[in-house]
Amino acid sequence: MKFRTKSIHIGNECDPQTGAVVPPIHVASTYVQPGAGEWGEFDYSRSGNPTRKNLERTLAALESGHAALAFSSGMAATHAVTMLLQSGDHILAGSDIYGGTYRLLHKIVDRSNISVSLADSTQPARFAEAIRPNTKLIWLESPGNPLMSITDIAAIVQLAKEHHVIVAVDNTFATPALTRPLELGADVVMHSATKYIGGHSDALGGALIAKDQELFERLYFVQNATGAVLSPFESFLMSRGLKTLALRVEAQCATAMQLADWLAADPRIRRVLYPGIPSHPGHEIAARQMQGGFGAMLSFEVEGDYARTKQVAESTKLFQLAVSLGAVESLIEQPASMSHASYDAEDRAAHGITDGLIRLSVGLEAFDDLRDDLDQALGS
Numbered sequence: 001m002k003f004r005t006k007s008i009h010i011g012n013e014c015d016p017q018t019g020a021v022v023p024p025i026h027v028a029s030t031y032v033q034p035g036a037g038e039w040g041e042f043d044y045s046r047s048g049n050p051t052r053k054n055l056e057r058t059l060a061a062l063e064s065g066h067a068a069l070a071f072s073s074g075m076a077a078t079h080a081v082t083m084l085l086q087s088g089d090h091i092l093a094g095s096d097i098y099g100g101t102y103r104l105l106h107k108i109v110d111r112s113n114i115s116v117s118l119a120d121s122t123q124p125a126r127f128a129e130a131i132r133p134n135t136k137l138i139w140l141e142s143p144g145n146p147l148m149s150i151t152d153i154a155a156i157v158q159l160a161k162e163h164h165v166i167v168a169v170d171n172t173f174a175t176p177a178l179t180r181p182l183e184l185g186a187d188v189v190m191h192s193a194t195k196y197i198g199g200h201s202d203a204l205g206g207a208l209i210a211k212d213q214e215l216f217e218r219l220y221f222v223q224n225a226t227g228a229v230l231s232p233f234e235s236f237l238m239s240r241g242l243k244t245l246a247l248r249v250e251a252q253c254a255t256a257m258q259l260a261d262w263l264a265a266d267p268r269i270r271r272v273l274y275p276g277i278p279s280h281p282g283h284e285i286a287a288r289q290m291q292g293g294f295g296a297m298l299s300f301e302v303e304g305d306y307a308r309t310k311q312v313a314e315s316t317k318l319f320q321l322a323v324s325l326g327a328v329e330s331l332i333e334q335p336a337s338m339s340h341a342s343y344d345a346e347d348r349a350a351h352g353i354t355d356g357l358i359r360l361s362v363g364l365e366a367f368d369d370l371r372d373d374l375d376q377a378l379g380s
């Protein structure tokens with residue numbers, strides 16, 4: 001089955017009892033068992049729920065994984081991966097990662113005597129030098145957030161395998177419609193399903209997709225023991241969102257490309273960060289690694305200071321000033337004061353997240369309307 005067919009048919013089989021083409025939402029928290037000490041497929045909704053399971057089956061199929069787990073948020077999914085580690089272990093993460101992941105690693109996970117360091121994952125050989133004898137987890141994001149850096153996932157995987165390190169990829173920005181990290185050798189994929197998977201800014205969720213049964217079982221144990229599962233209703237919304245994922249992403253990528261070209265030619269803009277632009281340092285890798293588009297996230301720097309940047313971000317009318325991304329409506333934000341405010345100021349500066357940076361999440365509105373909106377916000 002092709003991607004679009006899988007997204008509609010796997011995990012969405014018609015209800016055998018009623019013939020309903022959309023499976024019902026199962027709200028029960030507990031399930032009657034065949035006998036004392038004898039267990040049916042479902043026993044208690046934290047441990048397993050039919051609606052959540054349907055979503056997990058679709059996600060596993062779309063990411064070419066063995067099995068998936070749906071969580072109450074992207075951060076809960078990320079946290080579950082870190083709970084595979086033990087005191088004394090080390091996590092190596094790419095430097096261009098989501099601010100909340102940075103905060104989780106540096107301010108929560110490190111309390112368990114797990115050390116964390118960041119390195120530039122766009123340079124695989126140099127990144128590999130940052131692997132320590134006690135490194136147990138490598139965390140990657142591509143495109144990175146908010147600089148849209150591109151990491152050669154297959155190259156990092158190859159180096160990590162020599163050190164027996166688990167490679168996890170936050171695939172929120174690319175989505176499986178464009179990149180499937182497990183096919184490139186990664187061990188686990190994480191999603192903030194809140195973004196493109198849900199796609200409509202109306203549900204919070206997360207997911208992990210494991211490459212094999214062994215890793216799946218370890219992650220399932222963590223999820224069941226700690227309890228951050230996705231609710232049945234949110235599971236249904238994510239399943240519904242997935243049916244149009246490929247179509248939405250295709251259209252959003254096309255508009256993002258047009259906007260990037262338009263911004264790159266505008267003298268009011270200092271630089272555009274979008275992997276679809278040939279001058280982007282990761283363009284060649286992205287062209288190979290991302291199939292069918294370069295994503296619908298782009299960042300740019302305006303000419304001017306913090307106040308000027310803030311004023312531009314606050315002046316759009318269609319692009320709404322909000323964090324988050326990946327939905328049908330376009331959003332605008334200033335990473336230094338919003339999505340990446342949880343970075344320490346020096347780390348932010350060291351990683352090139354300047355005060356002049358603006359990040360766009362390109363939605364499904366018409367290109368002309370979005371261009372005109374940015375044009376009026378940039379002023380003369």
Ligand SMILES: Cc1ncc(COP(=O)(O)O)c(C=O)c1O
Nearest residue numbers: 073074075098172192194205324
């Ligand atoms: C790339 C990325 N990863 C992870 C997360 C965290 O996901 P959630 O907000 O669903 O917990 C986000 C949220 O913005 C994100 O953008």
